[in-house]
Amino acid sequence: MPKRHFKIQGEPLLYSCYDDVVFIYIQFIMEDYKFLFKVVLVGNAGVGKTCLVRRFTQGLFPPGQGATIGVDFMIKTVEIDGEKVKLQIWDTAGQERFRSITQSYYRSAHALILVYDISCQPTFDCLPDWLREIEEYASNKVLRILVGNKMDREDREIPMHVGEDFAQRHDMYFLETSAKEAENVEKLFMEIAAELMEQARSKELPRYDTNSPTINGRTTSIGDSNCCSKLS
Amino acid sequence: MISIKLNPQELGDSGGIQKVCEKIVAEEENVTKQLENLLSRQCHLEAKLRSVTKALPNLQIVKSDAQHLSEMIAHTSNLAENVSAKVRKLDDARSRVSECQQRVHDLLDLQLCSEGVKLALQEEDYEKGAAHVHRFLSMDQTLLRQTADDVQQDCTAVTNSFSLLHKAAELLQTEVTARFDEAVRADDLASVERFFKIFPLLGLQDQGLNKFSVFLCSKLQETAQKNLRAALETRSADKRASVLYADTLTLLFEGIARIIEIHQPLIESYYGPGRLLTVANALQEECDRQSKLILNEFRKHRQLDSALAQVADWLRSANSSSSSANTSGATTSQQSRTDPKNLDLLLGELTIMHARAEMYVRFIRRRVQNDVEVGVSAEVTRGLLMDKLETMLRASGLCHSMQALLGNYLQLEHYFMAESVRKAVALDQLEENLQIQQTSSMVDDVFFIVRKCIRRAISSSSLDGVCAVLNNACSLLEADYCSVLRAQLRHGYMSGYLDLTQAYNALQSSIQQGRLQASDSEKARLTFLAYLNNADVSTEYIATLRLSLGDEMAAALPGMTERDRAKLESCLSGLGGVTASLRALVEYGMSQLSASAIKPRVSPWVDAFLNVSHVLTEEEFSSYEANEPFVRNLVANLESLLSSFKSSLTPTNYDTLVSILATEVTHQMEKVIAKSSFNRLGGLVLDKEVRVLVGYLTNATSWSIRDKFARLTQIATVLNLERASEISDYWSNEPGAIAWRLTPAEVRHFMTLRTDFRSEDIKRIKL
Ligand SMILES: Nc1nc2c(ncn2[C@@H]2O[C@H](COP(=O)(O)OP(=O)(O)O)[C@@H](O)[C@H]2O)c(=O)[nH]1
Ligand SMILES: [Mg+2]
Numbered sequence: 001m002p003k004r005h006f007k008i009q010g011e012p013l014l015y016s017c018y019d020d021v022v023f024i025y026i027q028f029i030m031e032d033y034k035f036l037f038k039v040v041l042v043g044n045a046g047v048g049k050t051c052l053v054r055r056f057t058q059g060l061f062p063p064g065q066g067a068t069i070g071v072d073f074m075i076k077t078v079e080i081d082g083e084k085v086k087l088q089i090w091d092t093a094g095q096e097r098f099r100s101i102t103q104s105y106y107r108s109a110h111a112l113i114l115v116y117d118i119s120c121q122p123t124f125d126c127l128p129d130w131l132r133e134i135e136e137y138a139s140n141k142v143l144r145i146l147v148g149n150k151m152d153r154e155d156r157e158i159p160m161h162v163g164e165d166f167a168q169r170h171d172m173y174f175l176e177t178s179a180k181e182a183e184n185v186e187k188l189f190m191e192i193a194a195e196l197m198e199q200a201r202s203k204e205l206p207r208y209d210t211n212s213p214t215i216n217g218r219t220t221s222i223g224d225s226n227c228c229s230k231l232s
Numbered sequence: 233m234i235s236i237k238l239n240p241q242e243l244g245d246s247g248g249i250q251k252v253c254e255k256i257v258a259e260e261e262n263v264t265k266q267l268e269n270l271l272s273r274q275c276h277l278e279a280k281l282r283s284v285t286k287a288l289p290n291l292q293i294v295k296s297d298a299q300h301l302s303e304m305i306a307h308t309s310n311l312a313e314n315v316s317a318k319v320r321k322l323d324d325a326r327s328r329v330s331e332c333q334q335r336v337h338d339l340l341d342l343q344l345c346s347e348g349v350k351l352a353l354q355e356e357d358y359e360k361g362a363a364h365v366h367r368f369l370s371m372d373q374t375l376l377r378q379t380a381d382d383v384q385q386d387c388t389a390v391t392n393s394f395s396l397l398h399k400a401a402e403l404l405q406t407e408v409t410a411r412f413d414e415a416v417r418a419d420d421l422a423s424v425e426r427f428f429k430i431f432p433l434l435g436l437q438d439q440g441l442n443k444f445s446v447f448l449c450s451k452l453q454e455t456a457q458k459n460l461r462a463a464l465e466t467r468s469a470d471k472r473a474s475v476l477y478a479d480t481l482t483l484l485f486e487g488i489a490r491i492i493e494i495h496q497p498l499i500e501s502y503y504g505p506g507r508l509l510t511v512a513n514a515l516q517e518e519c520d521r522q523s524k525l526i527l528n529e530f531r532k533h534r535q536l537d538s539a540l541a542q543v544a545d546w547l548r549s550a551n552s553s554s555s556s557a558n559t560s561g562a563t564t565s566q567q568s569r570t571d572p573k574n575l576d577l578l579l580g581e582l583t584i585m586h587a588r589a590e591m592y593v594r595f596i597r598r599r600v601q602n603d604v605e606v607g608v609s610a611e612v613t614r615g616l617l618m619d620k621l622e623t624m625l626r627a628s629g630l631c632h633s634m635q636a637l638l639g640n641y642l643q644l645e646h647y648f649m650a651e652s653v654r655k656a657v658a659l660d661q662l663e664e665n666l667q668i669q670q671t672s673s674m675v676d677d678v679f680f681i682v683r684k685c686i687r688r689a690i691s692s693s694s695l696d697g698v699c700a701v702l703n704n705a706c707s708l709l710e711a712d713y714c715s716v717l718r719a720q721l722r723h724g725y726m727s728g729y730l731d732l733t734q735a736y737n738a739l740q741s742s743i744q745q746g747r748l749q750a751s752d753s754e755k756a757r758l759t760f761l762a763y764l765n766n767a768d769v770s771t772e773y774i775a776t777l778r779l780s781l782g783d784e785m786a787a788a789l790p791g792m793t794e795r796d797r798a799k800l801e802s803c804l805s806g807l808g809g810v811t812a813s814l815r816a817l818v819e820y821g822m823s824q825l826s827a828s829a830i831k832p833r834v835s836p837w838v839d840a841f842l843n844v845s846h847v848l849t850e851e852e853f854s855s856y857e858a859n860e861p862f863v864r865n866l867v868a869n870l871e872s873l874l875s876s877f878k879s880s881l882t883p884t885n886y887d888t889l890v891s892i893l894a895t896e897v898t899h900q901m902e903k904v905i906a907k908s909s910f911n912r913l914g915g916l917v918l919d920k921e922v923r924v925l926v927g928y929l930t931n932a933t934s935w936s937i938r939d940k941f942a943r944l945t946q947i948a949t950v951l952n953l954e955r956a957s958e959i960s961d962y963w964s965n966e967p968g969a970i971a972w973r974l975t976p977a978e979v980r981h982f983m984t985l986r987t988d989f990r991s992e993d994i995k996r997i998k999l
Contacts, residue, residue: 066626070695071799097632100640101642101696104703108806
C-alpha cells in the first residue's frame with residue numbers, strides 16, 4: 001500500500017498497538033490536501049511584503065493599506081503536478097517592536113522569504129541583520145529566498161546583480177518581483193511550493209526537530225534546482 | 233360590364249371567332265347570374281329602406297340632445313378653469329402672506345432681539361443674549377433689509393438693529409470665550425459647562441468643542457499626574473504594590489471613560505451627534521502623553537530594561553551554546569541568571585497593562601461608532617469617519633507603546649518558560665516506587681509551567697501574544713523537552729544489559745570492585761520506565777491542554793474574525809507536532825525496552841518447546857495433557873515478566889508492551905514449531921497449547937490483539953488435522969471462510985512436520 005504523505009496536524013482518533021500504529025488524523029480525513037507548508041515573509045517595513053501576499057492570494061494590489069501589525073495570516077491552496085498543496089503564508093510586521101512576535105514563527109517555517117526594496121538602499125543594507133535572525137531562530141533546513149521587490153520602479157538603487165550576488169553568497173534563491181505589476185509573484189510562490197514538495201517527497205516524514213540528525217535536504221537541492229536562481 | 237376586348241386579329245379566322253364567341257357566351261352567363269343575384273336582394277333592400285325612413289324623425293331628437301350636452305360641457309369647463317386659477321392665486325397669496333408674516337416676525341424679533349441683547353448683556357444673562365443672537369443668526373438679513381424697503385418703513389431702524397446685534401454677537405463671543413477660560417482657570421465645572429453650551433448658539437461649534445476638549449484634557453492630566461504621584465508614594469508593602477503601574481494605567485483609562493460617559497450626552501444635546509470623534513482625538517493625545525509618563529516610571533521602577541538585557545544575554549548564550557555545545561560556558565552564565573520566579577509579578581503586570589489598553593481601545597471604538605451611527609446618515613461618510621478613528625488609534629502613542637510592551641512581555645515570557653522548564657528538568661525527581669507515581673516530577677512541572685505561560689498570554693487579550701507564546705511553547709516542548717526525554721531513553725533499559733543474568737553478573741562483579749552500587753542499576757531501570765511514561769503522559773497532557781486552551785481563548789478573545797480563528801488554530805496545531813514527536817519517542821523507547829528486556833528473555837522460555845517431544849503415545853498424551861508443562865511454564869514466565877512491569881507503566885505503555893511481547897512470542901513460537909515434529913496427538917497438544925497462550929495474552933491487555941495470533945493459530949490448525957486431505961475443508965475462497973495468513977507453500981511446509989502425513993498426500997492437496 002503506498003504511504004500517503006501528510007503532515008501530522010490533529011489529534012489521533014485511534015492509537016492502538018505500537019508496531020502497527022494506526023494514526024488517523026482528523027485533519028487528514030477532513031481536508032483535501034496532501035502537503036501543508038508554512039511560508040514566512042520577513043524584511044523591513046514598507047518593502048512590499050503585504051502587497052506580495054495580497055497579490056498572490058487575492059490577485060490585487062491593495063491601495064494604501066496600513067502597515068501590518070504583528071503577524072497576518074493567509075492561506076492559499078495551489079496545485080502542483082496534480083497534487084493539492086496548501087500554503088500557509090505568514091506576513092510579518094517589519095518594525096523592531098514586533099520582533100518578538102515574528103521571531104516565534106521562524107522555527108516552524110518551511111520557507112522564509114526575505115524581501116528588500118530595489119529602490120531603497122537601507123532595506124538592502126539591513127539584510128545581514130535579518131539573516132542573523134534567521135540563523136538564530138529558523139531551522140537550518142528552511143528554504144530561504146531573497147526577493148528584490150518593486151522592480152517596476154524607475155528609481156532603482158540596487159542593481160539586480162548586487163542582489164543576486166548577495167543571495168549566492170548566503171546560499172539563497174533569488175528573484176526580483178513587482179507586486180504592483182504582478183511580475184514574478186505567482187512564480188515566486190509556485191516555485192517555493194514545488195521545491196518544498198520535492199523536498200518533502202524525498203524525505204520520509206518531514207520533522208522540524210532540530211536535534212534529530214535527519215538529512216539536510218536543502219544543500220542538495222540548491223544548485224540543481226530550476227527555482228529562482230536561474231531567473232533573469 | 234362586358235370585359236372582353238375584341239382583338240381584330242383574333243377574328244381573322246373561324247376558330248378565332250369561335251373562341252371569342254365562347255368567351256362572350258360565358259360572359260353572358262356570368263352577367264345573368266349577377267343580375268339574378270341583385271334582383272334577389274331587391275326585396276330585402278326595400279324592407280331596409282322602409283325601416284330607415286321610419287327612424288328618421290328620431291335622429292332629429294338625438295342630434296339636438298347632443299348639441300345641448302356639448303354646450304353644457306364647454307360651459308362647465310370654462311367655469312372650472314376660472315375657479316382653479318383663482319385657487320392658485322389664492323395659494324400664492326397665502327404663502328406670500330406667511331412669508332410676509334415671517335418677515336414681520338423677524339422684524340419684530342429683530343427689534344426684540346436687539347433690545348433683549350442689550351438688556352441681557354447688561355444683566356450678564358449670556359444664555360438669553362446668546363439665544364437672541366442665535367435667533368438673529370437664523371434670519372435672512374438681506375431679505376429683511378428688502379422688506380423694510382418694500383414696506384416703505386424707515387430702513388435705518390433695521391440697519392441699526394443689525395449693527396447692534398452684530399456687535400452684540402461679537403461682544404458675546406469674546407465675553408463667553410473669556411468667561412469660559414476664566415471658568416477653566418477657576419476650575420468651575422458648572423460655569424465651564426454653562427459657557428460650553430453657549431458656543432453653538434453663537435455659531436462657534438468647532439471653537440467650543442476644541443476649547444472644551446482642551447479643558448477635558450487638562451482635567452485628565454491633572455488626575456493622571458495625581459494618580460501617578462500617589463503610585464510613586466505607595467509603600468512596597470502595599471497590597472497592590474505588585475500591580476501598581478497597571479493600576480495607575482487603569483485609572484487613566486477609567487478616567488477617560490468616565491469623561492466620555494459624563495460629557496457625551498452634553499456634547500450630543502448641544503452640539504449634535506457625530507461630534508465625539510473630535511473629542512476622542514484630543515483625549516487620545518492626552519492619553520498618549522500620560523500613559524507614556526506612567527510607562528516610563530514603570531520601566532524605571534520595575535527595572536524592565538535590565539531584565540530585558542539579561543534575557544537578551546541568555547538568548548545569545550543559549551543559541552551559542554546550542555550550536556557549539558559548550559556546556560561549561562552555559563553553567564557559568566547560569567549562575568548570573570535571574571531566577572524566573574522573580575519575573576512572575578512583572579509578567580503579570582505587563583499582561584494586565586496590555587489587557588487594559590485593549591479594553592480601553594475597544595471602549596473608544598464602540599462609543600465613537602455609536603455616536604457616528606446616530607449622527608451621520610450617509611454610510612460612506614460613516615465608513616470614512618470610522619477609518620479615521622482606526623488610523624488615529626493605530627498611529628497613537630498608546631498603541632505603539634503597547635505593541636512595544638507586548639514585545640517585552642514576550643521576550644520575558646520566553647525566558648520564564650524556558651528557564652522554568654530547565655529548572656524543572658534539573659530538579660527532576662523520581663518516586664522510588666513507580667507504583668505510586670509512574671512519571672517523574674518534571675512532567676507535571678513542565679506542563680504546569682507551559683500552561684501557566686499560555687494562560688498568562690491569554691490574559692493579555694492579545695491574539696498575537698497568545699500565538700507567539702504558543703509557538704514558543706511548541707518549540708520548547710518539541711526541541712528541549714523531547715531531547716531531554718530522548719537522551720534518557722537512549723541510555724536504554726538496564727543500561728544496555730542484555731538480560732537479567734548478564735546484568736546481575738555485571739552488577740556482582742562491579743560491587744565486588746566497589747564501582748557501582750546496586751541501586752544505581754535499579755535506578756537506571758526505573759528512570760527509563762518513568763521517562764517512557766513521561767512521554768506517554770505528555771501526549772495526554774497536550775491533548776487536555778489543547779482542549780482547555782481552545783475554550784479559554786474563545787472566552788478571553790471575543791470578536792475574533794474567521795481569519796483570527798484560523799491563525800490561532802494554526803498555532804494550536806503546533807501542539808500536534810509535539811504529540812507526534814512524543815509518540816515517536818515512546819516508540820523508540822519501546823524498541824529499546826524490547827531489545828533489552830523482552831527479546832532476550834522470551835527466547836529461552838520459548839526454546840523450552842524443543843525439549844518436549846510432540847510425537848506422543850496415548851499414554852504420554854494423557855499425562856502431558858494433565859500438566860501441560862511447557863505452556864504453563866511459558867505463561868507463568870510471561871506473567872511474571874508482565875507483572876513486573878504492569879504497575880510501573882502507564883496503561884497505554886503497558887498495553888504497548890503486551891502487544892510487543894505478543895509479537896515476539898508468536899514470532900519465536902513459529903520458529904520452534906518449524907524445528908519440531910508432530911504426530912496426531914502432538915498436533916492436538918500444540919493446538920491446546922496455542923489456545924492457552926493466546927487466551928492468556930489476549931486477556932492481558934485492553935487492546936484487541938487477537939489478530940497478532942492469526943498465523944500461529946492457523947499453524948496449529950494445520951498441525952492438528954485428522955488427515956492431510958482435511959485441509960480442503962478449511963482452505964476455501966468462499967466468503968466467511970478463514971482468511972489465511974499462511975501462503976499455500978507455508979501450509980504445505982507445516983504439514984510436512986506431521987510425521988504421519990505422507991508427502992504424496994501433501995503434494996496432492998489443491999490450494
Ligand atoms: N511601485 C511599487 N510599489 C510597491 C510594490 N509593492 C508594494 N509597494 C508599495 O510599497 C508600500 C509598502 O507596501 P507594504 O506591502 O505595506 O509593505 P510591507 O510593510 O513590507 O508589508 C505601499 O505603499 C505599496 O503601495 C511594488 O511592487 N511596486
Ligand atoms: Mg505589511
